[in-house]
Amino acid sequence: MTTTHQHSKVDPVRLEVIRMRLDSIVEEMGIAMIRSSGSPVITEAGDFNTALFDPTGRIYAYSDFVQFHIGSGSVAVEELVKVIGDDPIYPGDAFISNDPHTSGASHPPDTNIISPIFAGEELIGWAQSQAHLVDVGGMTAGGFAPGAYDCYSEAIRLPPGVKIFDRGEPVDAIRRLILNNVRVPALFWNDVRSLIASNNTGIRRLLETIDEFGITEFKECTRLSFELAEKVVRSRISEIPDGVYSAEEWTEHNGHVDELFRVACTMTKSGGQIDFDFTGSSPQTDGFVNCSYGALVGSVASAVVPILAWDVPFNEGVMTAFEVKAETGSIVNPVPPAPISNGHLTTGARVSRVITKLLSEACSRSSDEEILGRSQGVWADSWTGGISAGTDDNDEFFVLFNMDGGGMGAGAQPVRDGLDCAGMMTQVNNMLPDVEMNEMLYPVLYLWKRLNIDSAGHGAHRGGLGLEFAWTLHGAQEVTQTVFAPNSAVVADGFAGGLPGGGSGHRVLRETDAADGYREGRVPQLEHLRYSADELLEINQQSVPIRKNDVLVQWIAGGGGYGDPLLRDPEAVRSDLVDRYVTPAVAHDVYGVILSPDDSAPGRVGSEVVVDVEATAAERTRIRASRVSKAPGDLLTIETSHPAATGEFSAPKHDGSGWYCPASGARLGTGEDWRSSAVRTLTPAARRLKELGVRARERKSDTESLLVEELFSPECGTLLSARVVIESEEVRA
Template identity: 30%
Template sequence: MNQRTDDIINRAVIINRLDSITGEMGIALEHSAHSPIFAEACDFACCICDQDGELVSQISGIPILATAGAFSVKALLRKYGSRIDDGDVFIINDPYDGGNHLPDIGIITPIFYDGELLFFSVSRAHHGDIGGSTAGSYNPKATEIFQEGIRIPPTKLMKNNEMIQDVLDLITLNTRNPEMLTSDFLAQIGSNRVAAKRIKEMLATYSVETVRKAVQDTLKQTEALTRKRIAEIPDGTYAAVDYIDDDGFQEEPVKIAVSVTVTGDHLLVDFAGTDPQVKGFINTSVVTATCASGIAVLWFLGKDIPRNGGAFGCIDVNLPKGSLVNPYEPAPMTLCTLTPASEIIGTIFQALDQAISGRVAAGYHRYLGPSYYGVDPRTNRYYVGFSFCSLGSGGAMQGHDGNPYMATLSNFGGVKAPNIESNEVQYPHITLYHEMDTDTAGAGEYRGGCGMKYAFELYAEQSDVVNFGDGIKFAPYGLRGGQQGSLNRGVFVHDGQEIVMASKENPRHAVKGDRVCLNTSGGGGWGDPLKRPIEKVYEDVRDEIITKQTAETVYGVAITAAGIDFEKTEKLRGTK
């Protein structure tokens, strides 16, 4: 074989090996973590960056976290420069300096080989509590980031492979469950060590120069492919607007304005016209807004483009200072990885769909669900729980119905719903029901996924419930004639009295027997509902996804006890 053939083979093998390493990192983290958020919901991500902080591989976890890994490494490099040694481990979460929001804590391990810094392994994970004025650290009434939890700039956590106990104590002392936090830090550190071990094994097989060349060539090749795909989009500016319900203080909706300008092989996502920063915790870090923009554009460009620094570097993003997507300190922003990250992606989808139709999905559900906390009567220990079971559904796209029961757009289904039984073991509550909700899927030639009905009852003598999220006022959008999905709704039943919850509210005091009842939204539809195949409409009725009435009035399909009434259906659809 000639040298060029060797290089191609080496590049394919090395990059696929790095991808498998990030996958192994995720498995190690999932199986070694103490927190149900890691072990059950898998609310984490793993990635590998090169010595300059460029993202090389991110295959395990949720995109809004994994993509942010490069920002964290670059923040670390800015602060420490050459003062990074073999055996160091670093920690970071500050959204104003390389993080996306406070609960997502990054653990960064530099990887040396023969005395040379070559890579960083990064695990980023959502922790159940990182301090602040509300347990669980989602405080819908926070007006400053200081009320949301402890801020950690790039900081050395380990030296010579030994924990710096003073740093660990300083962080964990500011949280409500220091033992669990410490345990989960160790799981992240262990996950990074798996990557370091595997990468060193790879470097022992290949030379450092071979691996370095494979990485550099992959980044260049990815950039070339990304720019080629951008150049295939018709030149022009494509604009869209979407809205967030409110910020928890003002009643008025908050606007996200996006224009995507394509000029040759250059693409700019511009947020000029987006509302100024707000009082509440929906402000968005630069890292989150930039990552969300990249995720949306790369979905549109194609799944075969590797999600590495070569691709993300092709996407320019303008985030006006002082706006919702680039606030001045010390604006709060804990909700930003859900809302407005998901709405940013959806707004860019709506803009790009004007350029080339059929590549992106209709609107996904917006997260809405409470955290709940108190003392578990079974153990007499403090707990913080999240209703990860209150997921909604995805939007349809050309050729595909929306996926039911999945995480928001910013997570692309990466967050998993915990098993109901194990969730009841972990937290003092009982699930009352958990099922799909009829007539909630956005209608279309391809329909959205169904919304869900979920309710649970608390049995601790005293606890607190904090509802947070969005989607009570604005439903998931439809595309190309598809209809909107349904709205979210939450009800708190206290002493038998039903109270409709706002999407962002102060903690509610709960007593034994109180209930939380949630209706999560179905995804938006794609295309004219009257073009949906008659047999599929019939199947949806049989599966109780839609009612006979909806089949007739929305889809133009008449169904009786005997089956499809084809003659009436032809009249309803105007085909006779």
């Protein structure tokens, strides 16, 4: 373990001032980018990052906008340092890159601008800004190419070392070359300039800081900050039991075939070190779901940081506490010509989910209550996207990358529900665009934008709900639509008995009467629309025509629950029902709550309903008994005074006598794992999830089955685990 230099003469107050100054600088860089950009992807949704690095590529400070750019930004700087070697560089230079294979970008639209920082003649660091630019060329507008079979079809590829500004002036030949290959050159160049403005802000503020404190003290403080961050993270890792943990996730549909691609990880924890080994993941594919190594590292960090380093100032020290290994040529570390334009939002998001599973399992076995409380339901993640491109009625070409796709639900926590429309785990500052802003900038008109109540994973604490919205064209006759809904069938797992969340998808309602509704003075809603056809789109699909009077509907996945739903406070269920977060059927069938007056009537439930405490207790006992085929009187009772009775820390525990269910004390065996002692059921996933009140796409395959596995305590009927599993033809044989 790296330890703090005990004899450092650094004043701790000045150390913290410099540390916070660096954080403020990267935040101010982001503000400069927002104020100078004309793209709603940056200004409305915050899809960017800013950072400062030392001369070798170690992170001084990183902004809290999109965390998986931690990996892509770091790799971009490291590769730039390697490429330029001893070549001369000057103040005012700036380098551009976006190639995932050679510069670590998450995908081609995520474009890096990296500028050197000089104090006098000495190179003291790099300013780095990265943002999703609306179009980067390639076969489809917007930079996502479901139809691509190789990376050469996806975008213009800029490797590290391409100088876009030379001593403060644009390199005109490079500018013209790039703009000749993108569909919206004016917007692209303005965003490049906004990234330059961001870097210039960072350079100016950092040099002011060095002038104030001196270069020697600055270097010593940053070195010490690295050590302190590493020390804190390693100390928390030490509270997790040593061992080897394994988990897997599955990427759906590669753009060409509706197959499943494995993301496997083995986590080895020893002392204050964690190693993540992705050996066993699927080979790279010819579809656009391959995850670059930069995105892999960033996706791992996206889960590690909020779980183990939630309050640690982010710098290089956080990253040194874990190692990431992946086979070259795999879906999580591909090589050319693998296409890669959606790998970060599909396979990369599955990486964050599998790391969440591993750390939740490990944290749930800790004796430290703070670490124990970091376990959680899996986040929905896996961005559900829609990109519209066409010419409006004023003959202006436009590309709408709709950032409403960030409205997915978070996983539930041990003490509270998951956030609704939280974004991906990596989006610390997730923002959704204003309806009015999208309608002002693009020829679309929203019909609705609301919570998707078919999405949340139920539990003692409920997973966050996703978003549902619909729009029709207003000011254009037709657009070409690209969609991707990678969280459609293999949905987010719950934890400690929490149930999986619902999935994502798109449908097009053809030739609707939406315009008639507006003419009649009402906003059309789904239940009142008339249409000629209801077209469910593929998980990934491009070149879908959307015409005037068609309606595009998009629904987004929810997070996994935490704890058995029968442990949820009945009053919380009643409140959810009144507020229409759950339906009466879910309140009764999943949560076992009986309300008085009768809650079975259709329509909105009035606030006057109250929980029938005795009937609810009896119904919950009946449900538990049915789970394990026992008579209600033969069950062990739930200890209502125990925190697990309300879902808190309800994962199975281990003591000197073996495993037990914390809600009742029921014993679960003495082996290395408790699962073999549980009552196990396997049910086709789409069917079982529908019974649980959530929507997921049904997979049709001759080679594997998608199932929901539920594990129950045999003596008390408590649900201890619920997850989506894959049963292959070989396993069934």
